[in-house]
Amino acid sequence: MSEHFDAIVVGAGPSGNACAYTMAKAGMNVLQIDRGEYPGSKNVQGAILYSDALERIIPDFRDSAPLERHVSELRFWMLSETSNTSASHRNDGFEDGKPDRYTILRAPFDKWFSKKVREAGAVLITETTVVDLVKNDKGKVIGVLTDREGGPIYADVVVLAEGVNGVVGQRAKLRPELKPQHVALAVKETHFFPEEVIRERFNLQGEDDGVVIEVLGSVTSGMVGTAFLYTNKESISIGVGCLLADFAKTKIPPYELLDRFKRHPAVVPLLRGGEMKEYVAHLIPEGGYDAIPNLTGDGWVIVGDAGQFVNAVHREGSNLAMTTGRLAGECLAELKAQGLAPTNDNLKLFRDRLGESFVMKDMKKYRKVPHLLEKNRQLFATYPRAINQVMQAYFRVDGMDKRSKEGIALRNVAKARGGWWSVATDLVKVARAWR
Ligand code: FAD
Structure with missing residues (x-):
């Protein structure tokens, strides 16, 4: 194995695989390191795979990826202790035969993605934990230290795709400690x-x-x-x-x-x-836009969950991981092709591309949501219960006329929240956070 690489990618989840694949495809000499027994062995997801993000990396992924089912119906449930009010959206109209989301199991999926990364030319080592970054006397990251014998491994750039609770970035003070x-x-x-x-x-x-x-x-x-x-x-x-x-x-x-x-x-x-x-x-x-750390520095880039890239409102994470990984990979390959070093100044290219992408636009759009949810727990308790009570009473046939039922239902919602003023305030807060 060569001792010096164009790039070292820490982590073989969706963000690390997207980044390593993109750079290897562009001809870069890439080493990827994962602590798991095999890629995916420690990874957890629901899991919904959003096609678009992967299609931009591997257009024909449907031919070989281990997909479970394509999602033709989304159901939304609002539960009280004993009842359930629901809504759903069904779509059978995939005229191009390309559904936009699938369920997957992460272990086989990550293994498949990793195989593609290796076929593209990257070197993968597993069962190896990166324990620290190596910096030169000017503070530039120049490599990694692992828990294996053999000393540091050097690279022009280290991509931290180590997931939400990866410790390398925190230990090197590149990203802050997680807040509960x-x-x-x-x-x-x-x-x-x-x-x-x-x-x-x-x-x-x-x-x-x-x-x-x-x-x-x-x-x-x-x-x-x-x-x-x-x-x-x-x-x-x-x-x-x-x-x-x-x-x-x-x-x-x-x-x-x-x-x-x-x-x-x-x-x-x-x-x-x-x-x-x-x-x-x-x-x-789930800290949202305000929890995103600095994403670049001299010789390092952060992608995926390590950068807090999850859109909790839409339950999107793996697609943001793949997109941030791909964009970082593309930018690093472009810098390399132009003979430019991956310094923080030159990595403005990545920060700008990310800013133009749906990833940053969505993170910004929902910037106020984490704060809204943290301060308004009634959205998770009072309203779902009240809505279920209203539905129960409204649809029960018990000799009461419908107009009276409507009046009682509305009064009950207000009562559950301590008055109409509180309901109106909640509506305004939600509308503001959603803008
Ligand atoms: P990870 O997938 O966490 O990968 C990080 C990798 O880095 C791991 O392989 C790990 O072994 C490796 N690693 C960490 N530290 C080191 C180290 N020091 N040295 C070597 N290797 C290291 N997203 C969706 O899009 N759809 C969903 O339905 C969905 N459901 C979810 C359900 C659950 C229960 C959870 C927990 C998450 C869900 N997500 C979902 C979010 C999604 O899983 C993440 O956004 C995505 O996995 C992030 O990818 P990543 O590559 O950044 O990090």
């Missing part, structure tokens, strides 16, 4: 079923059709968070995630929350008879 109000802790189980059971239970038409269900309400016990239930080919992924700060405050164990979700009357019939084979926990960066 900036990360969600998510727990997830995978339950296995015969394929036809999944098709029947979720009313799936085509063989590869899938459904994802996003859930808000009583399931998080008033904490800032959501739950989800996704259909894979022969399994269902079910999970719940809330702010770490809220878990610390309420002292509710995450697995207890997931158990409560699994016992909800709307969920019980969907999981009946399955075999649970996997339980995992992972952090999700």
Whole structure:
């Protein structure tokens, strides 16, 4: 192995793979290091894969990627303890035969992506942890130190794609320590079923059709968070995630929350008879735009979850990881081709490209949302319960006329929130944060 590389990429998740692939394809000499036994072995996701981000890197990914189901229906549930009000969007009109999202299982998916990276020419070493960055006397990053013998490995640039709780960037003071109000802790189980059971239970038409269900309400016990239930080919992924700060405050164990979700009357019939084979926990960066650290410096770049790139409102993370990784890879390859060093000044190219992309525009758009949610827990508790009560009362046929029911329903919403003024204020706050 050559001792000096054009680039070292720390991490073989979506952001690291996108970056390493892009640079290797452009002819750069790339080393990628992951601490897992194999890429994906330690990675956790729901998981929805958004096609567009991957298509821009590997246009024909559908021919070989291990995809579970294409998502033809999105369901949104608002739960109270005993009831469920829902909405859904179904789309069967993929005229070009290219659905825009799929469910995936991260371990096989990351393995597949990593194989593509190696086919493009990058060198991968696994079961190796990067423990620190190596800097020269001017503070420029010039390589990495790993937990293996053999001393430093040198490169023109180090790309930190180490995920949300990677410690290398923090240890080298390139990014701040995580704040409990900036990360969600998510727990997830995978339950296995015969394929036809999944098709029947979720009313799936085509063989590869899938459904994802996003859930808000009583399931998080008033904490800032959501739950989800996704259909894979022969399994269902079910999970719940809330702010770490809220878990610390309420002292509710995450697995207890997931158990409560699994016992909800709307969920019980969907999981009946399955075999649970996997339980995992992972952090999700949810601090939003204001939590994004400096992304570049002399000889280093941060991409993906390590840079807090998650759009929690739309539950997008892997696509932001791939896009930031790809853009960094493209810019580093361009600098190399022009004979320019990856200094912080020259890496303005990456910061500018990112600023022009949907990634930064969306992060900016929802800039106020983390603060809104943290300060307005009624959005997760009071409203879902009130809406379910209103629906129950409104649709119950009990001899009361509909106009009277409407009056009572509206008064009940106001009562649940302590008056109309509070409801109006909440609406204004939400509208402002969404602008
Ligand atoms: P990661 O995927 O975390 O990869 C980081 C890699 O770096 C790992 O392979 C790790 O082993 C390696 N690493 C870390 N430190 C070191 C070190 N020091 N040395 C060597 N290697 C190291 N996103 C979506 O788009 N759709 C979803 O449905 C979705 N659902 C999610 C559900 C859950 C429960 C969770 C936790 C996340 C979900 N996300 C989802 C978010 C998505 O998983 C992340 O945004 C994405 O994985 C980020 O990719 P990444 O490459 O930046 O980081």
